[in-house]
Amino acid sequence: MKPFFLISFLYLTFGAVSSSSQQYESIFNFGDSLSDTGNFLLSGALAFPVIGKLPYGETFFRHATGRSSDGRLVVDFIAEAFGLPYLPPYLAITGGKDFRHGVNFAVAGATALDSQFFYERRIGKLLWTNDSLSVQLGWFKKLKSSLCTSKQDCENYFKKSLFLVGEIGGNDYNYAFFIGGSIKQLQASVPLVVGAITTAASALIEEGAVELMVPGNLPIGCSAVYLTLFGSPNKADYDPNGCLKAFNAFSKFHNNQLKLALEGLRQKYPHARIIYADYYGAANRFFHAPRHYGFFSGTLTACCGGGGPYNFNNSARCGHLGSKACKDPSAHVNWDGIHLTEAAYRHIAKGVISGPFSTPTVTSS
Ligand SMILES: *[C@@H]1O[C@H](CO)[C@@H](O)[C@H](O)[C@H]1NC(C)=O
Ligand SMILES: *[C@@H]1O[C@H](CO)[C@@H](O)[C@H](O)[C@H]1NC(C)=O
Secondary structure, three states: OHHHHHHHHHHHHHHHHHHHOOOOOEEEEEOOOOOOOOHHHHOOOOOOHHHHOOOOOOOOOOOOOOOOOOOOOHHHHHHHHOOOOOOOEHHHOOOOOOOOOEEEOOOOOOOOOOHHHHHHOOOHHHOOOOOOHHHHHHHHHHHHHHHOOOHHHHHHHHHOEEEEEOOOOHHHHHHHHHOOOOHHHHHHHHHHHHHHHHHHHHHHHHHOOOEEEEEOOOOHHHOHHHHHHOOOOOHHHEOOOOOEHHHHHHHHHHHHHHHHHHHHHHHHOOOOEEEEEOHHHHHHHHHHOHHHHOOOOOOOOOOOEOOOOOOOOOOOOOOOOOOEOOOOHHHOOEOOOOOEOHHHHHHHHHHHHOOOOEEOOOOOO
């Protein structure tokens, strides 16, 4: 009798824990390739069509879904944690489809600032997509009338919705860094990027959002593409984990400004709960203690790529001729040089949902 009793006791305990954390009934997500679950592919954009075929998607879905990874993304793990279905990409929504549990507006390559900003600076042609954060917000506004009707109805519905605003902004910097922008120049654009993010968050609150999560940027100095493009002969440019110090400091610079801006939003909208998700901290653990998270093969080298010291080769990127994927993506942090593996995203999601990488914590209400 005793073992059986113990098992049912544990079962009940865990059951209680998971049901008490089920406070969201829907999720609305805005962002870029870190959370796009199909919009970029559906938009017909051709800049990076390889995400539409294997090995993208090989680990979990066993086929390509338009996710820039081998499997699930942070947003998928967040949906799972709240017992919700994976969010349908906005561009896949047709008449009869049920999207009461949420919609994903993220588009790979999207920027926080509007494409006009980049066209005015003559780098618009580099953009993979024009579907910036404000375009995604427009999509949400268009869809809103099919989600709820009266003010009261919307209020009740959005009270139980989580609005994920980001990660977004990483591309605003990527495009400029990749064509030779300096860290100093890019620092000057941080307030604009952060401003675009907080403008979108404010607009969502005005539309009725009360539960928002805004993630910061990843440690880009540990990313295979940055390590390849900005490698340095000077050992002092690297931290003890082998990451580029100056670029990680840039991510922190953005994140600190974002955190300050969110504090301002909390004061402006005291009724809203605005959570900062520390993707930087959650991911930085991987580079500090990779084995603890199961990352046994090269923490900084991409799983899928076309050679080079970090297995990132711009002439043979993952999915293109001359590249191949590693045998065990779960032993790698980095998937294709730019994006992370499902294994890494799972740990980030866990670190955000169960702490300590969200402020205030996700589960306490
Ligand atoms: C973005 O918009 C510009 C004009 O505003 C257009 O020339 C360009 O083709 C668009 N890019 C994409 C990827 O749709
Ligand atoms: C990068 O890819 C190109 C094209 O496949 C190849 O010729 C080159 O040798 C690769 N570079 C490295 C460092 O593997």
